[in-house]
Amino acid sequence: MIVEVRDLTVRYGAATALDGVTLSVAAGELVALIGPNGAGKSTLVNALCGIRRPASGRIDVRGRLALVPEGRHLFPSLSVDDNLRLGAWRRRERDTAHIYALLPELTPLRDRPAGRLSGGEQQMVALGRALMSRPDLLVIDEMSLGLAPKIVGSLVAHLRQRNAEDGLAVLLIEQNARLALELCTRAYVLEAGRVVAEGPAAALAGSPEIAAAYLGLEA
Numbered sequence: 001m002i003v004e005v006r007d008l009t010v011r012y013g014a015a016t017a018l019d020g021v022t023l024s025v026a027a028g029e030l031v032a033l034i035g036p037n038g039a040g041k042s043t044l045v046n047a048l049c050g051i052r053r054p055a056s057g058r059i060d061v062r063g064r065l066a067l068v069p070e071g072r073h074l075f076p077s078l079s080v081d082d083n084l085r086l087g088a089w090r091r092r093e094r095d096t097a098h099i100y101a102l103l104p105e106l107t108p109l110r111d112r113p114a115g116r117l118s119g120g121e122q123q124m125v126a127l128g129r130a131l132m133s134r135p136d137l138l139v140i141d142e143m144s145l146g147l148a149p150k151i152v153g154s155l156v157a158h159l160r161q162r163n164a165e166d167g168l169a170v171l172l173i174e175q176n177a178r179l180a181l182e183l184c185t186r187a188y189v190l191e192a193g194r195v196v197a198e199g200p201a202a203a204l205a206g207s208p209e210i211a212a213a214y215l216g217l218e219a
């Protein structure tokens with residue numbers, strides 16, 4: 001396992017945001033985490049990244065984890081190339097050439113300020129920045145939010161390719177359950193801080209309750 005979360009409880013004061021959550025991601029696995037607003041998805045991301053301390057439970061991370069955060073958080077006045085470099089400042093990696101090889105769409109944009117790019121282009125930069133640290137696992141928070149289907153399609157194609165060629169594992173946190181269940185092989189459904197369903201993505205997509213709640217289909 002790259003990430004193993006066991007019985008994780010996170011509180012904000014008296015409010016319990018995560019209540020005994022257990023989940024894992026194995027090497028090379030594509031795992032989705034879906035759930036409505038307020039379910040605790042961002043809290044889980046923050047706990048995984050060490051930003052939020054658990055009240056109880058365990059988080060074991062074996063391997064390198066990189067985050068593609070919700071809202072992208074690029075430096076708007078810095079160039080694409082400088083934003084990429086910030087993805088590996090800890091490793092002092094200066095060479096961005098491998099990212100342009102992986103994401104050729106970024107090549108013509110390399111000297112442009114990130115703030116001048118479209119939302120889709122910015123998301124591609126955020127993906128490239130995360131790949132700079134040569135992670136074993138990408139945690140991707142709300143990648144598709146507000147983006148056109150075409151750009152979401154190319155982001156997904158890149159993730160599939162990295163998974164197939166490099167064994168990159170992904171934990172995809174998505175409001176767009178249809179997208180998440182299509183890309184991933186396994187999924188967890190989080191509601192009100194608890195895992196209420198888990199299993200193969202195809203089985204969850206085929207469940208009438210999940211389809212009704214998350215895919216907009218009749219139960």
Ligand SMILES: Nc1ncnc2c1ncn2[C@@H]1O[C@H](COP(=O)(O)OP(=O)(O)OP(=O)(O)O)[C@@H](O)[C@H]1O
Binds near residue numbers: 015016035036038041
């Ligand atoms: N800083 C905070 N202080 C108090 N309560 C918080 C804080 N952040 C989140 N919460 C509460 O914790 C619960 C989980 O919130 P969280 O943001 O993790 O959910 P989410 O699934 O990521 O939702 P969204 O999709 O809207 O971001 C919610 O009830 C929320 O109101």
